[in-house]
Amino acid sequence: MTPPADTRSITEELKQFARANLVAEGAELDEHSPLADAGVDSFALVELLLHCERAFGIRVPESHLTRHNLVSVATLAACIFDLASGGHSPPRATSVAATYA
Numbered sequence: 001m002t003p004p005a006d007t008r009s010i011t012e013e014l015k016q017f018a019r020a021n022l023v024a025e026g027a028e029l030d031e032h033s034p035l036a037d038a039g040v041d042s043f044a045l046v047e048l049l050l051h052c053e054r055a056f057g058i059r060v061p062e063s064h065l066t067r068h069n070l071v072s073v074a075t076l077a078a079c080i081f082d083l084a085s086g087g088h089s090p091p092r093a094t095s096v097a098a099t100y101a
Helices: 007-021 042-056 073-084
Strands: none
Touching: 007 042, 007 073, 042 073
């Protein structure tokens, strides 16, 4: 478990993990690609969040599980960095359930 240094390093780690373990075969994924478009479903999203806990020691609280924070690797990385930095910026209110229903 390594504390995240910056959003770029978090983004790269999450992108590598997602490409190796979660992305549908033949799907493209960069840091701004919508995760749902890359074949990441609700089960894969949980796996990505568990990876965040294992890799960075950061648990994303339920209040931060929003569409805005989970739309792409970049937005999740920004959320992780904010949490690791002790930030508690208010999450957007849109539920992620509609995206992965």
